[in-house]
Amino acid sequence: MSSPATELTRMAIYEQYHQISRWGDAFNNNDSPNTGSSTIVQVDVRLDNKAEYISSDQVEPSRSDQEANKPTDKIKRRLAQNREAARKSRLRKKAYVQQLESSRLKLAQLEQELERARQQGIYISSASDTGYFGLSGTVNSGITAFEMEYGHWVEEQNKQICELRSALQAHITDIELRILVESSLNHYCNLFRMKADAAKADVFYLFSGIWRTSAERFFHWIGGFRPSELLNVVMSQIEPLTDQQHLEVFNLRQSSQQAEDALSQGIDKLQQNLAQSVAADLSSGNYRAQMAAAVDKLEALEGFVNQADHLRQQTLQQMARILTTRQAARGLLALGEYFHRLRALSSLWAARPREPA
Amino acid sequence: MPMGSDPMERVVKLASESAIVIFSVSSCCMCHAVKRLFCGMGVNPTVYELDQDPRGKDMERALMRLLGNPQAVPVVFIGGKLIGSMDRVMASHINGTLVPLLKEAGALWL
DSSP states (O other): OOOOHHHHHHHHHHHHHHHHHHHHHHOOOOOOOOHHHHHHHHHHHHHHHHHHHHHHHHHHOOHHHHHHHHHHHHHHHHHHHHHHHHHHHHHHHHHHHHHHHHHHHHHHHHHHHHHHHHTTTTOOOOOOOSSSSSSSSSSSSHHHHHHHHHHHHHHHHHHHHHHHHHHHHOOOOHHHHHHHHHHHHHHHHHHHHHHHHHHHHOOOHHHTTTTSHHHHTTOOBBBBBHHHHHHHHTTTTTOOHHHHHHHHHHHOOOHHHHHHHHHHHHHHHHHHHHHHHTTTTSSSSSSHHHHHHHHHHTTTTHHHHHHHHHHHHHHHHHHHHHHHHHHHHHHHHHHHHHHHHHHHHHHHHSSOOOOOO | OOOOOHHHHHHHHHHHHHEEEEEEOTTOOHHHHHHHHHHTTOOEEEEEEGGSSSTTTHHHHHHHHHHOOOOOEEEEEEEEEEESSEEEEEEEHHTOOHHHHHTTTOOOOO
C-alpha cells in the first residue's frame, strides 16, 4: 500500500486522529473518560471503511497489509495515550478546583475571625495592615509585646507542668523539688509583671480577657483568675493537712475571699460612677468637660487591675508558705493542669461539629 | 483649730484618735473597696473624706509625700500606726498579720 494516493489518504487519516485527540482535551470538562473514546470509535469505524476502500484498489497484498497494520497499531497506541493523558488532565484539574474551593472557604473563615477580633479590640501587629486596629485606632506596641510574651509564657508553663509531674513521680529530693516550686512561683511573678506593663499600655485589653482563651474568659475577674478559684483548685489536691495547716488554709480562704469581694464592690462602684458621669447631661451640657471627667474616672481601672493581680500573687505566695514543698509542688501542678485543661476545653469547644447555618 | 497647723500633724492626730482610721476621698472607688473590706470583716473604721474637709487638700499632699505615691488615698492607720494603701492592707490580711493588729487595737473581738 505505498501508492501516492494511499500515502495521502493515510496522512489524512493521521490528521483526523490528531484532531480528535485535541477535541478530546477540549471536552474534558465532563468526568466521563469515555467521551474521547466514543469519538475515536467512530473514527475507527471510518478508518476501517477507508482501509477496506483503499485495500480494494491495491494489488500488493502482504506488505501493504503489514504497513496498514503498523500505523493502525501506532495510531491505536497513540489514541490510548491521548485518552489517558486527557483523563489525567481532567483529574488534575478537578483536584485543583477542589483545592481552590476549600482555600476560598478557609479564607472567608479567616477574614471573619479577623473582623471579629478587630471588633473586640485585638491588636494586630502586621506592619502592612494600616486599617482599623480596634478601639484605639492605632497599633499598641505594648500590647503586641504582651501578646507575644504571653504566648511564650504559656509554652514555658506547659514545660514546667511536665517537669513537676515527672519530678513528683520520680521521687526526687525535697531540695530539688523546692527549686522547681520556686521557679514555678517565679514564673507566675513574671506573668504579673508582664500584666502590669500591659495595664499601662491598655487596661481595657487586660480587663476584657481577650488575651485568654474562651473557657478561661468565662471565669475572668478583673483582668485574670479569681484568687478563690486558685484556692479551690489547689486545696482539693493536697490532702492530708495538719491541724495547723487546716487552720491557716481556712484563714487564707476567708481573707482572700474578703479581699476579692472588696475589690468587686470597688469595681461596681466605679461602673456606677462612670455611668453617672457619662449620663450626667446627655441632651446638651459641656460635652468636652464631661468626657474629660469620664476619662479621669476610667483611670481608676488600672489601679483595680493592679490590685487584683497583687491579690492573686499574695494568695499564691501565702499558699506556698502554708504548704510543705511536696504539697506545694502538687498544688502548683494541679493549678497548671487546671488552666491547661481550660485552654484545651476552649479549643475543643471551637472545633466541635455544628449544625450548618 | 489654728489654720497654720501642720497638715501632717493633723493626720497623725486624727489617726491616733480611733482604732482604725481611713483617709479617703468620697469619689474614690479604691477607698470604697477598702471601706467594704473592713466592713466585711465586721470592723467599723473611722473615715475622713478629705474632699469634704477644708484642710483636705493639704492633708492629701502630706499623705502623698508620706507614701511617696501620687495616689494619696486610701490610707489606713491601725492603732495610730501607718499600715499603708490598699496593697499593703490586702497583703497583711492575706499573710495573716492584719487581724492580730486589729485585735491589738481593740477594733476586732473574737
